[in-house]
Amino acid sequence: MRCAAKALFLLAYCLWQSAAFAAVTDSPPAEEAPGAERELSGFLKRFKVSGWLEAMRSMRVRSPHDAVTSRLRMRLEVAADLGPLYGFVSADAEKNWKIASETGVEPHEMWLEHAQAGWDVRLGRQIIIWGKADGVQVTDIICPPDYTESITRELDEIRRPVDAAKLRLLGKSVNLELIWIPVFREAKLPEDDNPWATAMTSSPGLRVREDETRRPDISLGNSEVALKASGYFSGVDAAASVFYTWDDMPVRRRALSLESGAPVVRLRPEHRRMTVFGLEFSRPWSDFVFRGEAAYYLGRYRETIAPDRNPSPRDSLKWLFGVDWTPGEDWSVSAQIVNERMFGHAAYFSAEEDDTLFTLNIAKKLFNQTLTLSNMVFCDVNNGEFYNRGKVEYEISDGFFASAGFDAFSGKNGQFGVYRDNTQAWFRLKYSF
DSSP: OHHHHHHHHEEEEEEEEHOOOOOOOOSGGGGGHHHHHHHHHHHHHHHHEEEEEEEEEEESSSSSSOSSEEEEEEEEEEEEOOSEEEEEEEEEEEEEEGGGGOEEEEEEEEEEEETTTTEEEEEEEEEOOOOOOOOOEEEEEEOOOOOTTTTOOHHHHHOOEEEEEEEEESSSSSSEEEEESSSSOOOOOTTTTTTTOOOOOOOOOOEEEEOOBBOOSGGGGGGEEEEEEEEEEEEEEEEEEEEEEEEEOEEHHHHHHHTTEEEEEEEEEOOOOEEEEEEEEEEEEEEEEEEEEEEEEEEEEOOEEEEEEEEEEEEEEEEEEEEEEETTTHHHHHEEEEEETHHHHHHHHOOEEEEEEEEEEEEEEEEETTTTEEEEEEEEEETTEEEEEEEEEEEETTTTEEEEEEEEESSSSSSTTTGHHHHEEEEEEEEEO
C-alpha cells in the first residue's frame, strides 16, 4: 500500500514538473520577463495549500487521574488543478505521548481525478462516504474504521482511506458509482501500548496464544468491488448498493492442543469474505429530515465464545431510522435507532441475536454562531450501557477553535462499559488554514 501511495505521489509530481516545464519553454524571450512571471504566477495559482494543526489533552476522571489522550497532530493538504486532471495529496504528522506507535508521519489521501460531461473517475488513496447515518456505520463501510481511540474521535477521523479506482456515471435522474479496491485494508485496532486496548478473556486454566493476523494476498481475485445506484425521486433521495468485500474485522480460528499436559488454544486471526446489500433514503419535510439505511450482510463470519468452536457464517440485517429536527434559533436535534439481527443465532456466538442502539444529539449555537454547545449520547438498549460525549466549542477567530468536553462511559463489560475506566475530561485547540 505504501508503494502504491509513493507511485501516485511520483505521478502527481511528474505532472507538476511537466506543466512547469511547459510553462517555462513556452515563455517569451528574456526581454519579456514580466509576462513570464505573470504566466508562472498563474500556474502557481493552480495549487491550493490548506490543512490544520490540533493539540489535545485529556484527564482520566477516575483514579489515578492520568492522561488518556495527549497528542499534537497536523494535516497538510495540497490540491492542484492540472487542466485535464485534478490532484489532491494530504499527509498527517503526529506526536503522541500516550500511544507511542501513533507518533510519526504518514500519507492520508493521494488521488488524481478526471472529469467529463456525464462521468468522472478518481484513482488513488481516497475517502469514500456512503450512507445517511450520524456517527454510526451501516452502509458506510467502504472505508475501514480506525479505533485507535475507540469511538471518541469524530466519524470523519475514524474513516481510513482506501486505495481504489472510482468511476461515476452521472445521469439526469440516476447516478451509478463503481468502485474497485485492488488492495485490502483492514480496521485499525488498539495495540498493547494503547490505553484503549482491551484484554482478552479466557477460561481459567486455559492458555491462549494468538498468531499474527492473516490478511488477503494481493491478487485480482482478492479485490473488493462495489456498485451503487442513487437518485432523487419526488423529494426522496434514495440509493441501492452491493459490496463484495472482506470483513474489516478479523475472526479467530481455533486450534486446541496439549503442551506439557496442559490445554492450549492457538488463535489464528483472519479476514473472511462477505457480500453486503444496502439501501438508503432521506426525505425532508417541514423542519424535519427523515432518513434511513439497511444493510444485509450475506455470509458474514461471526466470532464465538466457545474455545472448541470456530467462527461460522451467519446472515444478518442491520437497519437505521433517524430524524433530524431544526426548530429554529440555531437549535438542532437528531435521534436515531439502530438494530442488527443475526439469523440462525446460537448461544456460542459472542454477538447477541438482536442488538439495538439508540442515539440522541442536541446542539445549540450562540453568540452569532461562534459558540456551540452539543451533547451526543449512545445507548446500548440490550445491556443498559451508555457513552456520552458533551462538548463546548468556541471560535476564537477565523479558523481558530477552542473546545472542551467529556467522554463518559457507563456499564459493565459491553461495548461501552469496557471503557468505563477511560471516562475523561478533555481540552482541544485547533487551527485550520
